[in-house]
Amino acid sequence: MRFFSAIGWIVWKDLLSELRSRESLSSMLFFALAVILIFSFSFSTDEEAVRQLIAGIMWVAFGFTAMIGLGKSFAIELQHDCLEALQINPVPKGAIYLGKLLANLLFIVSVELLLLPLFVIFFNLDILAKLPVLLVIMVSGTLGLSALGTLFSALTVQIRAREVMLPILLLPMAVPVFIGAVEATRGVLGGEPFGFYRPWIDLLLVFDVIFVVVSYWVIEFVLDA
């Protein structure tokens, strides 16, 4: 019981801090908007190109968003030695991981949802009917990035060059997430029948489960001596 309430406390603390400071939110929105504008400009007249590339463009933007959010995830603990306080707290380290993971997931997906209208506007998409499936893809893809990203955030926050190390460590390992997410998004936006691209969503979910479990198991070596 203490385990689950601890997760709740961490989600509460992280989301409340972010809501009040809006530090990450501004950088995430800015980068994503830059991606959208640059691609929109590059392909403004070529509708066929947009159709083929929109899934990739979306996940470039979502990837930036996730990378920034995940970096900040444990960076918040650097203030006033709060990481030390978390270390010696009797709560199991797995609960800290799950709390951070959940907070990251909620926050990053919320920002991605904020970006969707921008995609609709700039690329003339029609996604209303496809929204539920799109949401499933966004959540499972973001969960894949966050599962490893939260672990690596905990790790890199304790070393030098932390801001550059998180993407360096995460991006190669996240290749399956990008493949699955882009293919599934391309399927749903292209109007394909669900059965065609559903295997990609399965791939994402399998990746999610594997890496949440692995990270959960391994986090105590990262947060404790």
Add this chain to the structure above:
Amino acid sequence: MSSPAIRAELISKSYHHYQVLHELSFELEAGTCYALFGPNGAGKTTLLKILATVHRPSGGRLAIMGRDAVADREAVRLQLFLIAHGSHLYDELNAVENLRFALGLRGASPADREIKLALDRVGIGAFADLKTRYFSAGMKKRLAVAKALLVRPPLLLMDEAYASLDEKGIALVNQVIRDATQSGAAVFMTTHDRAKVAEVAHRAGVLRQGTLQELPLEALTTSDALF
């Protein structure tokens, strides 16, 4: 006959192959306050952090409340509370929220009244709703003391207990130490201030070049150099 609050046997600690602590051994009974002195860089904070289970000793064995501090870490951490140099506070949260988080994470949910009492007791009741980003160092220290009051740990650890505090704050900390030891808790603190800690310390020691030497209590009231 229960085990002592702290039993340290041959504790050593090395950083980057540089040995900071050399096979320290000591015991601390419940209801006792131990004041640790020593020159800067001697390893006082390192020893304190090992007792707080922040760091693992490189050698030796440490038992807190009878449980092994390395193998039984979670159980040990339930028994102790650390007031460190860093305030362990989140800038965007106010005093009450910071307290609720720290306690909630330990599985405690004190009533509003208890929180208010604790904040008033340490003298920052008026600032309950202020973001701790705006707290002075002294206020942050007092908030840490309020946390300790709510947690009521069997072992209280304090690094530079009196730092940042004015006279009233120091008197407050001493009163808290007195209450704690009287109710059976053990207190282990590092400090530079002999006169202030003389009122509450039951034992004293000096950490010099990685070794610990017990001091007679009279040393706290003389003006001869300790090291």
Add this chain to the structure above:
Amino acid sequence: MSKFIVWLRAYQGWFGAAGGLCVAGGLYLGLVTSPPDAYQGEVVRIMYLHVPLAQTSLFAYATLFICSLWYLWKRDPVIDNAAHAAAGIGVFFTAAALVTGSIWAKPTWNTWWTWDPRLVSFTVLLLILIGYLMLRMFIDEPERQARFAAILAIVGGIDLPIVKFSVEWWRTLHQPLSISPRGISYAGAMLIPLAVMAVGISLLFVYMLMVRTQMLYLKQLLEAKKGRLLSRAHL
């Protein structure tokens, strides 16, 4: 001085000599006496380097993976030295495998790069190894460096099969599988030099691993002695 290190020093020469002999023999067999491929001509000869290099890269990562698990279990610093050594040498072998693969691909497929599952997996492998070495570079405290690096290696080891699988899957949808460097059916005459090279390069890897592990071990020993001298000087 660790007993294991003494053993390494004693036997490294054997591995080096055996490896050198096999590689020399294999190169002779592969470049001089074996026939050119019916379809690919002389270009196929680079396979005698590429395939063993690729195999040994995987061997290097497997070594890194096992040493990392072992380190987390036993916390033996010598095992950590071995892991660190395996990663460094692994970068070299993986890069060489990718380069030789590229050299083969250009005349054969008329492209330097393609979304072949193996190629992508090896690139990700190289990036993970580089990330591993960078991570170690940015942590000074030896115990923490070893621990974090071990975690990264283990997570990477679990990730690599998934990467390969997802790219394989993607390819079957988007591009029919054409011939890849491993997909060639080798004529019997090619198998012998290939096998000799595989053994030789693996032995060379083990030799390099033994040498580098000792180097890293001695470096740490030196740091420890420095630290002890400094500690004593303080008194």
